[in-house]
């Protein structure tokens with residue numbers, strides 16, 4: 001399998017630290033507000049990657065953190081006149097609720113920063129002990145110019161970065177490039193006791209400490225949105241490798257931004273679409289199919305047209321499963337089923353193409369195209385079977401099972417509930433029952449009247465071995 005590594009700037013053969021297992025750390029939300037659809041893209045993508053790796057035999061550990069202490073949380077809490085801890089707890093629950101409603105399974109570990117203060121302080125202490133960080137005014141800063149590898153992920157040169165870290169009031173840093181790993185707390189702010197006085201962790205150190213705790217040195221994949229490459233991920237590397245001298249994450253994967261009118265969706269731009277608002281209007285699978293339709297590294301435009309296209313994809317999948325069920329139900333086993341070689345070939349080919357696309361840097365757009373090839377073959381066979389009045393149920397079953405399994409890896413589940421009653425509205429199904437009863441009672445006039453009303457609605461009744469079925473004319 002090949003995966004594009006941001007650090008190497010090319011696709012590399014995916015080889016894990018421990019054969020057969022894969023450790024993945026993904027930067028989760030900073031819980032100071034509700035998440036929007038742009039936030040959801042990396043969560044969906046890494047869930048797909050984890051499911052795919054499991055499907056090919058890896059034992060996967062997916063760690064996705066919740067940043068529940070940060071400047072933004074304190075700012076918003078002050079603004080709302082609320083305790084930061086309470087605000088973070090409320091938005092952290094909202095995040096879990098929204099993602100569950102969205103159909104995302106929980107990661108294997110979902111650590112919160114405030115539950116790892118000891119690990120964070122220990123890491124800061126090691127940085128200070130080795131001279132890679134220093135205390136100043138109760139805060140601890142990382143000495144960027146002591147870490148030779150600084151800039152290797154983002155490609156930034158320290159010489160050109162002079163002004164990227166603003167010096168804030170009360171900060172006494174040796175160099176403007178230095179960043180805080182531990183922040184002295186102001187009165188009224190949440191704080192924890194530390195060797196440097198009461199304070200709280202900087203954002204970057206939280207992820208370094210938690211990823212190392214759950215996955216260990218040189219873990220396999222560190223991921224997140226593209227916007228985290230600098231400074232967040234660059235700083236995570238510096239903090240980790242300054243202590244260990246060795247590797248932090250072996251591979252770095254970054255997911256492209258969701259844009260509206262070609263501008264990144266973000267709270268600061270003000271063009272966000274909250275996930276929970278989205279779910280009021282759309283089926284969650286529409287958003288998943290929208291994400292899957294593009295390569296994960298590409299930016300993706302959130303537009304009505306693109307969402308409609310994704311909704312159309314979902315309908316095509318539903319129709320396909322419905323067709324399989326109805327053609328198996330409506331045809332008798334008596335006649336000879338049509339020749340199934342083309343569908344048989346398509347099953348083999350689809351499985352192969354899906355694998356090849358997923359192995360090529362998780363190309364879900366290509367994988368989706370492979371699935372639509374199978375949908376076409378199933379539909380064609382179903383048409384032939386319907387005309388012949390006989391279907392090879394085993395063959396259709398194998399085709400739809402494969403489709404269901406591969407769609408499941410992409411996070412899309414289609415159940416009978418999606419198309420039950422699709423053949424006919426409930427009132428028509430009631431008429432079928434009425435006609436059956438009338439026939440049993442030999443009231444043929446009533447039976448014919450029911451049949452005529454069904455016909456007028458565009459359906460016909462077919463008597464099959466498993467009872468009468470409605471089929472659209």
Ligand SMILES: [Zn+2]
Pocket residue numbers: 026027028207232
């Ligand atoms: Zn992070």
